[in-house]
Each structure stands twice: as C-alpha cells, then as structure tokens.
Amino acid sequence: MCFFDQHRFVCGDWKWGHFRQHCNREYRLGETCGMKLIMQTVPVGKKCKLCENIDVKMRRRAAEVERVNRWQREGNKFQASIKKSMEGVKNLDAEIYELGCERNRRLQGIGSQEW
Ligand SMILES: [Zn+2]
Known part of the structure; x- marks a missing residue:
C-alpha cells in the first residue's frame, strides 16, 4: 500500500494527488504497489x-x-x-x-x- 495525497474539491469530490511514499513491500524502483492510501488531504479551492x-x-x-x-x-x-x-x-x-x-x-x- 503506497501513500498518495488526496485532493479534495469544494463540491466534495476528490482525486488522487502526488505520490508520497512507498510501502515497505519490495517493489522495483519507481513502482507503486497499486494499492493507494491517503497520506494527507489537500483542499482545493474550486469544484472538480x-x-x-x-x-x-x-x-x-x-x-x-x-x-x-x-x-x-x-x-x-x-x-x-x-x-x-x-x-x-x-x-x-x-x-x-x-x-x-x-x-x-x-x-x-x-x-x-x-x-
Ligand atoms: Zn465535483
């Protein structure tokens, strides 16, 4: 499970943001495991x-x-x-x-x- 930012829009919708951190499973360099977890939520001051x-x-x-x-x-x-x-x-x-x-x-x- 790798960590990503979550961008949250004023309408309540959200999307994945920047990749932040690999989990401790073994993966080739630069690759994420495909399971996304939220590192932090970034408010976006507009609608999606x-x-x-x-x-x-x-x-x-x-x-x-x-x-x-x-x-x-x-x-x-x-x-x-x-x-x-x-x-x-x-x-x-x-x-x-x-x-x-x-x-x-x-x-x-x-x-x-x-x-
Ligand atoms: Zn929306």
Missing part, C-alpha cells in the same frame, strides 16, 4: 472538472430558457427559434443527467479516478 462542467451546462440551460421566455412574450414571431431552443434545452438536460450519473459512479468509487 465534472462539477464545473455541470455548472457551465446549467448556466447555458438557464440562458436558453430565459431566451425562450423572452420570445414567447413576443407572440408567434419566434416559433422556429423557440422550437430550436427547446431542442437545445432537451439536449442539455440529457448531458447534465449523464454528468450527474458519471459523478455518482465516481462517488461510489467505481470507474477511474483520473479526472
């Missing part, structure tokens, strides 16, 4: 990539919805634009949902921690 990505998409979605609301107040003039925008919102919803699932998988420790 995944959560930042979700935030970006949420903002884009909100802007899209706002646009649709504005167009709808104009009556029938922007039907085509509204339809297109609604499609965009639907796509964003799907992407946000996917990212949320991805985050859950990571919180459960399944899959890779390389992000």
Whole structure:
C-alpha cells in the first residue's frame, strides 16, 4: 500500500494527488504497489472538472430558457427559434443527467479516478 495525497474539491469530490511514499513491500524502483492510501488531504479551492462542467451546462440551460421566455412574450414571431431552443434545452438536460450519473459512479468509487 503506497501513500498518495488526496485532493479534495469544494463540491466534495476528490482525486488522487502526488505520490508520497512507498510501502515497505519490495517493489522495483519507481513502482507503486497499486494499492493507494491517503497520506494527507489537500483542499482545493474550486469544484472538480465534472462539477464545473455541470455548472457551465446549467448556466447555458438557464440562458436558453430565459431566451425562450423572452420570445414567447413576443407572440408567434419566434416559433422556429423557440422550437430550436427547446431542442437545445432537451439536449442539455440529457448531458447534465449523464454528468450527474458519471459523478455518482465516481462517488461510489467505481470507474477511474483520473479526472
Ligand atoms: Zn465535483
């Protein structure tokens, strides 16, 4: 079991940081045994990539919805634009949902921690 830093993001997610220390099992030079233990936790003053990505998409979605609301107040003039925008919102919803699932998988420790 080799020791690594743990980087903890403000959103509660974390990732492995720098390698710190080999355990006392015999390994070839520069190789870790593959079992990771936490040496120290380093707070990171921002959200992880995944959560930042979700935030970006949420903002884009909100802007899209706002646009649709504005167009709808104009009556029938922007039907085509509204339809297109609604499609965009639907796509964003799907992407946000996917990212949320991805985050859950990571919180459960399944899959890779390389992000
Ligand atoms: Zn996160």
